[in-house]
Amino acid sequence: MTEHDTDANVQQAQRAALELANLSEATRNEALHAIADAIDARHDEILAANERDVEAAEEMLAKGKYTQALVDRLQLSPSKLESITDMVRSVAEQDDPLGKTLEARELDEDLELYKVAVPIGVVGAVFESRPDALVQIAALGLKSGNAVLLKGGSEAAHSNRVLFDIIEEATAEVADVPDGWAYLVEAREEVDRMLDLDESIDLLMPRGSSEFVQYIQDNTSIPVLGHTEGVCHVYVDRDADLAMATDIAFDAKVQYPAVCNAVETLLVHESVAGDFLPEMVDRYEEAGVELRGDERVREVVDVEVATEEDWSTEYGDLVLSIRVVDSLVDAMAHVNTYGSKHTDAIVTEDADRAGQFMRGVDAASVFHNASTRFADGYRFGLGAEVGISTGKIHARGPVGLEGLTTYKYHLEGDGQLVATYAGEGAKPYTHREFDGAWMPGRLSDE
Structure with a gap:
């Protein structure tokens, strides 16, 4: 994988993120149910791939290079796959995190400001060992309207590849879901390249040791939502x-x-x-x-x-x-x-x-x-989590759909000018908060 390929895939994720942000909740939920159904239908294929990863990991365990904990987190089973699909369906059942009016404030009569929840954009997640993390992050990214870059550990390469292929194929069958909304990062060199793409990637979420998270933080200017160790x-x-x-x-x-x-x-x-x-x-x-x-x-x-x-x-x-x-x-x-x-x-x-x-x-x-x-x-x-943030900025604790959103301000007016509210004899602002939901082109009846 060349640097050019990584850049091209991230640019495609950017374009997909803009489309995802405007998909209806019904379409996003349809795509999530398609993912769950596809995983249910392909248990044998997933378990066969996972068995290859587990066998290789057990050899590394015997050599003292892996821990038993890593092998345990890596292993899938029919019941684990059922819990994964239950998780995907539970994400679909969550309230839509997008388009919610978080605050509404009248600046003056017929001049109303709304704070509205929107996706973050392109989110990169780097995680190890747990193939179910790939599905969790993809499901939460899709529901919250974010494109996702998924980098799992090499110890789960076969499991991650088959799960990603299933997700990609399932969502390709749903009308209006954009190509490239999810991208599987497989080469370690791609991660280093991603760290430089601060104009294209909006958030990085590393899951691993404190040293690993610190490395990511020290080598990028992209905001990092760290999931470090749990003592x-x-x-x-x-x-x-x-x-x-x-x-x-x-x-x-x-x-x-x-x-x-x-x-x-x-x-x-x-x-x-x-x-x-x-x-x-x-x-x-x-x-x-x-x-x-x-x-x-x-x-x-x-x-x-x-x-x-x-x-x-x-x-x-x-x-x-x-x-x-x-x-x-x-x-x-x-x-x-x-x-x-x-x-x-x-x-x-x-x-x-x-x-x-x-x-x-x-x-x-x-x-x-x-x-x-x-x-x-x-x-x-x-519904699920993309990780547990041990930091204090933006999101903390288990990070679900709300942690994958930010907000923008929408101002609805009727021809108002700043000059009216400036200088001698200026008209005062009312700055009155009210209960109301933003709808384009329509001022509140209050």
């Missing part, structure tokens, strides 16, 4: 229901350890450590979890020694570090020092202490008496 915490407070805490801490680690919203560090208040830790450790060990603890944890239970590095490590596997803390303030300080601003949870029956933790922890999602595994676009009712 998530569960804090068991002095006033926790310990049976509930055991269930939550177990679910947060064991239910699916390979994902970014799985807990990596368990914090326990010193006053409940003796009662809580023995049963909790037994349950973890029965599930095959490798446990590491600080000195105070090891006074209560027999686990491996936790190092300073453990507190900031995303294991993505059945490994967990545990620390005993003296207070709620100490728990918050640990989270804010070592966490990745992804998702953290407190288990307590004291609402005031829960509120203090939720206000004081700097993370995209903070939960009370619930597993960190709920940090997910589908579970949040967003």
